[in-house]
Amino acid sequence: DVKVTQSSRYLVKRTGEKVFLECVQDMDHENMFWYRQDPGLGLRLIYFSYDVKMKEKGDIPEGYSVSREKKERFSLILESASTNQTSMYLCASRTSGGGYTFGSGTRLTVV
Amino acid sequence: QQQVKQSPQSLIVQKGGISIINCAYENTAFDYFPWYQQFPGKGPALLIAIRPDVSEKKEGRFTISFNKSAKQFSLHIMDSQPGDSATYFCAASYGNQFYFGTGTSLTVIP
Numbered sequence: 001d002v003k004v005t006q007s008s009r010y011l012v013k014r015t016g017e018k019v020f021l022e023c024v025q026d027m028d029h030e031n032m033f034w035y036r037q038d039p040g041l042g043l044r045l046i047y048f049s050y051d052v053k054m055k056e057k058g059d060i061p062e063g064y065s066v067s068r069e070k071k072e073r074f075s076l077i078l079e080s081a082s083t084n085q086t087s088m089y090l091c092a093s094r095t096s097g098g099g100y101t102f103g104s105g106t107r108l109t110v111v
Numbered sequence: 112q113q114q115v116k117q118s119p120q121s122l123i124v125q126k127g128g129i130s131i132i133n134c135a136y137e138n139t140a141f142d143y144f145p146w147y148q149q150f151p152g153k154g155p156a157l158l159i160a161i162r163p164d165v166s167e168k169k170e171g172r173f174t175i176s177f178n179k180s181a182k183q184f185s186l187h188i189m190d191s192q193p194g195d196s197a198t199y200f201c202a203a204s205y206g207n208q209f210y211f212g213t214g215t216s217l218t219v220i221p
Contacts, residue, residue: 105153
């Protein structure tokens with residue numbers, strides 16, 4: 001089974017801090033994604049990547065950036081964390097035409 | 112514009128009953144329709160999926176019904192159990208395009 005591993009389950013950060021969320025997948029999937037999930041808003045796509053060093057903006061990229069230096073690793077960066085970025089962050093990977101495999105999520109709280 | 116519309120937003124079912132969640136789509140290019148199950152504090156996990164060349168797919172107590180002409184598909188959970196209480200997302204995709212519904216919170220009452 002494909003495994004998508006997110007480095008932290010829970011994080012508490014201060015406003016203004018730079019935050020890194022790491023995600024690693026072990027099945028050589030080309031495509032990787034970052035979503036945030038908030039009550040009543042479903043899954044919202046932040047950024048995605050189809051290949052190494054390649055990135056595309058999703059629906060809500062403001063305040064975020066990403067990095068994909070290796071195929072298996074996709075990092076989400078909050079340049080200056082704000083309280084409205086408190087959320088559940090989900091990483092996923094997939095092959096083209098296939099389904100998503102999600103990580104377990106990172107619950108980020110910005111205080 | 113929402114590519115996949117899911118209803119209801121929440122659903123309460125008695126143990127042993129049938130849970131039905133519906134989704135509708137517009138883009139006839141979609142060729143893959145999965146359902147995801149998410150328990151609190153966990154990431155969504157693939158539950159069952161269907162491609163448009165079949166009208167129904169069954170895996171245990173979970174069935175997807177697919178109506179190509181109506182551009183609708185639904186998840187049926189037979190003999191619903193309290194352990195099925197979770198949020199369910201439908202999705203539709205083709206190629207690199209992938210769209211989720213907004214989710215249905217299912218509660219199965221013992």
